[in-house]
Amino acid sequence: MLTYERLDAVADAVFPVLATIGLFVIFRACHRKQYYLFAFGLCGAAYGMALAYGLRAIDQATLIALSLGFDYSTHTAVVLVTTILLTLMTRRYSAVWPIIWVAYSALMVYQQYHPPSDILITAAIIAPLYLPPLLLAYQPLPRLAAAQPADGSQA
Numbered sequence: 001m002l003t004y005e006r007l008d009a010v011a012d013a014v015f016p017v018l019a020t021i022g023l024f025v026i027f028r029a030c031h032r033k034q035y036y037l038f039a040f041g042l043c044g045a046a047y048g049m050a051l052a053y054g055l056r057a058i059d060q061a062t063l064i065a066l067s068l069g070f071d072y073s074t075h076t077a078v079v080l081v082t083t084i085l086l087t088l089m090t091r092r093y094s095a096v097w098p099i100i101w102v103a104y105s106a107l108m109v110y111q112q113y114h115p116p117s118d119i120l121i122t123a124a125i126i127a128p129l130y131l132p133p134l135l136l137a138y139q140p141l142p143r144l145a146a147a148q149p150a151d152g153s154q155a
Helices: 004-031 035-062 074-089 096-110 116-137
Strands: none
Touching (some): 004 035, 004 074, 004 096, 035 116, 074 096, 074 116, 096 116
């Protein structure tokens, strides 16, 4: 059985690992000369972090979440925006990232960092502010056709 401390270490590692994967995916797009995807990733990451931490700063200054009876979960917010961005940027693994967010949320509840209501309310605030601009800018890369000869003839 995993101890509280080990699960705490796992929870602490989730965002740094996701951020590292996100940066790899973003810079891999640049390396592959997919400049639109590179710019989309950089802008999406910057906007997501500004949104998550900006709302945290507003909440700390105004205590609005506390007055409404919940605690704004910065961890929920940053992991949510990162998993949304990774879902849009990685076609092959797009189903994995939402599962990771759900598992991370369950771990936060299990570890008693936040009750489910804090996580769900934070997600309900972040998602409608983050997703629409991202989806407006999102242009999936076309799937590459099977390898064809350069002259266009069928092999």
